[in-house]
Amino acid sequence: MFTDALLVFLSYLFASWLWLGVVTxxxxxxxxxxxxxxxxxxxxxxxxxxxxILGELRVYRFxxxxxxxxxxxxxALGNLIALVSAAALLxxxxxxxxxxxxxGVYYATVVAAMxxxxxxxxxxxxxxxxxxxxxxxxxxxxxxxLAKRYAETVAEDKSLGVHLAGIIPPKGDxxxxxxxxxxxxxxxxxxxxxxxxxxxxVTVQVIQLCEKSGTKVSVxxxxxxxxxxxxxxxxxGSIKLIQxxxxxxxxxxxxxxxxxxxxxxxxxxxxxxxxxxxxxxxxIKLSSPGPVLFRQERVGLNKRxxxxxxxxxxxxxxxxxxxxxxxxxxxxxxxxxxLRKFSLDELPQLWNVLRGDMSLVGPRxxxxxxxxxxxxxxxxxxxxxxxxxxxxxxxxVNGYRGDTSxxxxxxxxxxxxxxxxxxxxxxxxxxTAFGGMINREHVRAAKPQA
Numbered sequence: 001m002f003t004d005a006l007l008v009f010l011s012y013l014f015a016s017w018l019w020l021g022v023v024t025x026x027x028x029x030x031x032x033x034x035x036x037x038x039x040x041x042x043x044x045x046x047x048x049x050x051x052x053i054l055g056e057l058r059v060y061r062f063x064x065x066x067x068x069x070x071x072x073x074x075x076a077l078g079n080l081i082a083l084v085s086a087a088a089l090l091x092x093x094x095x096x097x098x099x100x101x102x103x104g105v106y107y108a109t110v111v112a113a114m115x116x117x118x119x120x121x122x123x124x125x126x127x128x129x130x131x132x133x134x135x136x137x138x139x140x141x142x143x144x145x146l147a148k149r150y151a152e153t154v155a156e157d158k159s160l161g162v163h164l165a166g167i168i169p170p171k172g173d174x175x176x177x178x179x180x181x182x183x184x185x186x187x188x189x190x191x192x193x194x195x196x197x198x199x200x201x202v203t204v205q206v207i208q209l210c211e212k213s214g215t216k217v218s219v220x221x222x223x224x225x226x227x228x229x230x231x232x233x234x235x236x237g238s239i240k241l242i243q244x245x246x247x248x249x250x251x252x253x254x255x256x257x258x259x260x261x262x263x264x265x266x267x268x269x270x271x272x273x274x275x276x277x278x279x280x281x282x283x284i285k286l287s288s289p290g291p292v293l294f295r296q297e298r299v300g301l302n303k304r305x306x307x308x309x310x311x312x313x314x315x316x317x318x319x320x321x322x323x324x325x326x327x328x329x330x331x332x333x334x335x336x337x338x339l340r341k342f343s344l345d346e347l348p349q350l351w352n353v354l355r356g357d358m359s360l361v362g363p364r365x366x367x368x369x370x371x372x373x374x375x376x377x378x379x380x381x382x383x384x385x386x387x388x389x390x391x392x393x394x395x396x397v398n399g400y401r402g403d404t405s406x407x408x409x410x411x412x413x414x415x416x417x418x419x420x421x422x423x424x425x426x427x428x429x430x431x432t433a434f435g436g437m438i439n440r441e442h443v444r445a446a447k448p449q450a
Contacts, residue, residue: 001060005047007113012043015106019099050082050110068122075114083107122159129161136162136189139182141206143169144196146220170195170202176209183213194220228418248420249387257422262360266353277347280311280339287335288315293348298365301388306357308365309348313339349391361425362390363413364401378406384413387420394424397431 054060057074083103128134138154140147147167154162165188168179182188191210195203200222210217221227223244232243249255270277281292294312297305313336339345352358358365363384366374374381395401395412416424 001051001055003117004054004114005044005051007117008047008050008110009043011110011113012046012102012106015102015109016099019101019105024099024101046082046086049086050079053082054078068118071118072115075118076111079107079111079114125161126159130158134161136160137165137187138162138190138192139165139179139188140167140192140194141170141179141202142167142192142194142196142220143171143199144194146194146196146222146224147192150192150194150220170199170206176202176205179206180209180213183209183215188215190216190218192218192220195222197222245383245386247386247417249417254420254422258359258420258425259356261422261425262353265360266350270350270354273347273350276344280335280344280347283335284312284333287333290315294345297368298389299368299371299385300357300365301385303382303385305368306352306365308352308357311339311345311348312336313345346391353391357388359388359390361392361394361416361428362388363393363416364396364409365389374406378410380414381406381410384410384417387417392428392432394428397428 054075057078059071059074059078083106087103125134140150142150147169151164151167154160154164165182168175168182170176179191183191191206193203193206207217221242226244227242228245228247232246234241234243249258284292290312292312294310294314295307296310298308300306313333315333336345349358353360371381393413394416395409398412400409400412416428
């Protein structure tokens, strides 16, 4: 916390020097560097304020398993909140000439400095732990695959600095005495309870032994594989409820932000692309008999069916609700092959997005015929229906579209649902726009009809 506060102060001095003294050469512009005798105090107070905000964002909650990406997001957000609040205060005191350039350079500098410090700390700790120092000594209680998986995982990642002191299967008559003897001294930092369903009867005994010796205890639930990345725990009186399937989009603010972006972006896209949409519609009409739009029932949010729109890329046929498009599909028209190659047949779904049936980004919706099949054969298949389906998605930009592996597609969809952020949506849209719209299927179009 002290070094972060020092980085805040030094970053601002650097930004003032760089912007006012080098870039604009305007030293008379208002900044903390020339506010008089109170500059030092103001800078110190701002540094403390920044550290307080970072603390509220749990930046200083140290754990060996915390990801760097989480720290970077918290550092960037905390500094932004501190800067905006300070700028608002300066505006109230009518310091209108306060340099925006200094503030911009400062923000980039302080975020880079704090992230750089943490990178240096991580590499230093990784080196130290690889040498056998700064280790955390854990003991595992469990005799099944969960205990083995935990042991293998910590053994593979030396940067965690976890030394496995042993694995104690809760079997026989003397396992509890041996565990208590191991916990009696100061050699064990934490006990990992990784029990199989048939071993759960010893849970209370293990926890009591750990509490008796003052040793921390963590639990790997036997339903570990069903717990999402970010599980929530609610309290009803003294009862703890672990929500096994929660997503960031369960938060009202996140859901509102995503929906607002969908409405604005889809409405704007429909207006801007209207000449292209009209041209495609005319080309479809000329290519073969039938309607311009292809309407198909799909399964969407909360397993509700909706009518999804596409530009028709095939001749009218009877298998549209029970068959997939495959490579060299003879049902395709010549214009349909072109549309599918560049994913232009998906553009009418912007109307589905505006209506609320779909989102710009999300798991692709499937027809009910295949949903009934996959829900029985593909684990976690129906989880994707907890969010709105999308025109594009994480699975699609990673190559899983069309006639590809359904389990791999669902794996990517669930990762997206559990790790959603507005930034991730923007990233997927950019990848879609710059290469993700190209369909890699090798298709052969039917010859144009006279």
